[in-house]
Amino acid sequence: MDQRRSRIKIGKKKKIAFVCSGGAAKAGAFHLGVALALQEKGFKFVGGLKRDQVEMEDSAGRRVTVYVGSSAGSIICSYLASGYTLDQIFDSFLGKKRGGPDSRVLKRLTYTTMFSLRKEEGLFNTLSLLTEGAKLPALGRFVQSLAKDSYENLFKWRWLKLPGLFTTAGIERYLREDVLPSNDFQSYEADLFIVATQLNHSKKVVFGKFKYTPEDKTVTYVNETKISEACAASTALCPVFAPYAVKNDKGHNVYYFDGEIRDTLSTHVGYDAGADLVIASYTHQPYHFSREIGSLHQFGIPAILIQALYLMIERKIAQPMEAHARNAAALDATSRFFKEHNLPDNLRTQCLDLLERKLNFKRGVDYIYIHPKSSDHQMFFGDHFNLSGKKMSEIVRLGFRCSIDVLRRYDFE
Numbered sequence: 001m002d003q004r005r006s007r008i009k010i011g012k013k014k015k016i017a018f019v020c021s022g023g024a025a026k027a028g029a030f031h032l033g034v035a036l037a038l039q040e041k042g043f044k045f046v047g048g049l050k051r052d053q054v055e056m057e058d059s060a061g062r063r064v065t066v067y068v069g070s071s072a073g074s075i076i077c078s079y080l081a082s083g084y085t086l087d088q089i090f091d092s093f094l095g096k097k098r099g100g101p102d103s104r105v106l107k108r109l110t111y112t113t114m115f116s117l118r119k120e121e122g123l124f125n126t127l128s129l130l131t132e133g134a135k136l137p138a139l140g141r142f143v144q145s146l147a148k149d150s151y152e153n154l155f156k157w158r159w160l161k162l163p164g165l166f167t168t169a170g171i172e173r174y175l176r177e178d179v180l181p182s183n184d185f186q187s188y189e190a191d192l193f194i195v196a197t198q199l200n201h202s203k204k205v206v207f208g209k210f211k212y213t214p215e216d217k218t219v220t221y222v223n224e225t226k227i228s229e230a231c232a233a234s235t236a237l238c239p240v241f242a243p244y245a246v247k248n249d250k251g252h253n254v255y256y257f258d259g260e261i262r263d264t265l266s267t268h269v270g271y272d273a274g275a276d277l278v279i280a281s282y283t284h285q286p287y288h289f290s291r292e293i294g295s296l297h298q299f300g301i302p303a304i305l306i307q308a309l310y311l312m313i314e315r316k317i318a319q320p321m322e323a324h325a326r327n328a329a330a331l332d333a334t335s336r337f338f339k340e341h342n343l344p345d346n347l348r349t350q351c352l353d354l355l356e357r358k359l360n361f362k363r364g365v366d367y368i369y370i371h372p373k374s375s376d377h378q379m380f381f382g383d384h385f386n387l388s389g390k391k392m393s394e395i396v397r398l399g400f401r402c403s404i405d406v407l408r409r410y411d412f413e
Contacts, residue, residue, distance in 0.1 A: 010366055012413040013277040016043070016064045017270025018080070021282035022071025022237070022260045024384035025114075029093065029392045031076045033399020034281040034370050036086050038064070041407050046190045048083030049181055062412065064279075068269045070195040070259035073281075074234040075171070078227060079106065081192040082180055090396065094389040107178040109171075111387060116170030168241050172232035183226045185209035191273050194230035195259035195266045199243045204262045206269055207233075214272055215360045218262065221272075224249050234259040264313045267320065271365060279368045281399070284313040288374035299381075306380065321369070327361040370406045372398065 018038075020031045035045065043062040069077030079089050084106050091097070092106040176183055185192055186209045193208040204219045206212075207230035212221040225233075225246055233244040233256035245253040259266075270278040287296055287307055296303045331352055338348035356362060372379040376398055382391070 007411045008409055010277065010410050010412050011364075013062070013275075013366075015066060015273070015275045016062060016277045016279065017066035017068060017267075017273060017275035018045070018064045018077070019068040019265060019267050019270055019278060019280040020070070020073025020076050021265055021280070021284065022073055022235075022258065023283040024072050024237075025387050025392070026379065026382050026384055026395050027072040027283045028076050029395035030283045030372070030379070030399035030402075031073060031281045032086065032089055032093070033396040033401075034279075034403045035076075035080070036090075036396070037400045037403030037407060038279065039086055040404075041412065045080050045086070047081050048189055049187055050189050065189075066191045066193070066270055066273045066275050068193045068195065068266055068273075069231075069234070070264075070266060071235050071237060074194045074231045074259065075109070075175070077192060077194070078175060078179065078231055081188050081190045093387075093392040093396070104181075107174070109174060109387065111385075113170040113174045114385070114387070115166045116168070117166060165239070166241050168232040168236045168244050171235055172228045172244075175231055176226070176228035180227055183228055185223065185225075185227060192227065193266075193269050193273065194227065194234050195263075195269065196230065196233040196236075196256040197259060197261040199255040199257055202262075204259075204266075205233075205256065206266070210273070212272055214268070216268070219268075233257070260313075263320075264316050265320075265369075267367060271362070276362075276365050277368070278365070279370070281370045281403075282317065283372060283379055284310045284317070285372040285374060285376065285379060286310040286314055287377070287380045290375065290377070293377055303381070310380075317369075321367070324361070324367060327359045328363075330359070331355055331361070331363060368406065368410065370399075370403050372402055373405075376402070 018035070021027060023030070039045070041062075043064055046063050046065045064080075067077035067081050069075070076089070088106050092108045095108050097105045182188070185207070188209075191209060193206050196205050196207065197203070198205055198220075202218060206219065206221045207223075207225045207227075208221065209223055210221060211223045214221070229244070229246050233246055236242065236244040236257040238257050241257075243255040243257045245255050248254050264284060265280050265282055267278050267280050287293075287303075287310075289295065296307055334351060334355060335348060337343075338345075338351070352363070378394065379398065382395065386392075
């Protein structure tokens with residue numbers, strides 16, 4: 001009984017958002033595991049092309065109608081918004097065939113599709129710059145430059161000036177030709193948002209069907225871009241992938257890269273879209289020491305760099321969570337003050353409304369965060385780009401278990 005009383009009660013919600021972070025292939029698999037757990041708890045993922053509005057309103061269950069994806073999360077959200085079922089998505093991970101929207105089969109994302117070589121300066125050209133034939137003069141000059149005294153020369157070399165070894169053009173083509181029933185955000189029943197970062201500006205861009213002006217001036221909403229191009233922009237993780245160019249409404253190329261440069265979790269997009277329940281899935285969990293694994297210094301530079309990156313990301317995620325908790329506490333304290341001093345209810349309401357506007361905060365909006373545990377070492381050490389069915393299945397199951405553990409803390413109406 002005490003355990004039930006300690007659960008967090010979530011009332012009936014009008015609009016639910018599902019926010020998916022980046023983290024390459026293993027993040028996509030984790031998000032699917034989260035979605036499967038939510039489905040088991042009674043949530044329904046709304047997708048497909050627009051249907052009769054009456055049918056939408058009469059649908060029963062906890063309906064997820066807003067999808068916010070960044071990097072790998074943008075692909076998972078595009079699957080869901082397109083109307084593919086969770087079983088169909090899982091089958092595509094395994095290379096199995098099962099019909100999707102309009103009896104289409106969700107084609108598997110392959111290494112060839114994911115790692116498309118850049119036509120103008122591909123990987124093969126990069127290698128040729130180093131070798132330049134059997135005599136290797138370029139490599140000799142490279143070694144000499146290091147011996148002379150300057151690391152700066154290293155960064156002046158043409159092969160290090162490449163914007164990226166690969167391009168996300170293959171991902172764009174895969175989504176446009178093999179996944180999406182329509183490439184227009186406006187065509188879908190659900191609200192799909194894809195997050196990217198503008199390369200030549202300190203600006204986060206949210207692609208979707210709406211033109212919205214947020215309080216944060218470093219965030220811009222864009223509504224004229226195609227979904228496949230938005231995903232290609234969002235997944236352009238440097239230095240693996242080159243920034244992706246999207247033409248703006250004036251016909252000029254605007255370059256974008258990874259959607260999580262400024263924010264790892266764009267939960268505010270769900271809030272901006274009017275959601276009163278935002279469920280966020282992310283995979284960036286720092287390693288905590290265990291005797292079974294030992295110290296990360298034994299695993300070399302890659303593990304140490306990942307830990308450093310995850311520690312920074314963890315702090316970035318914690319900041320908006322802490323701000324939300326502070327704002328909620330401030331409004332609760334203000335409300336109690338008015339009641340304890342028998343002040344007029346109309347003044348209390350006016351004061352709370354004013355605080356909400358000034359803090360850009362809405363009462364009644366709940367957030368649920370789902371991520372791996374620090375003891376889930378396979379998430380930390382796992383290969384980010386491993387597309388094997390076995391590895392993907394393991395991560396899907398891990399995401400499911402993590403989600404069930406989190407969702408046990410909540411009572412949903």
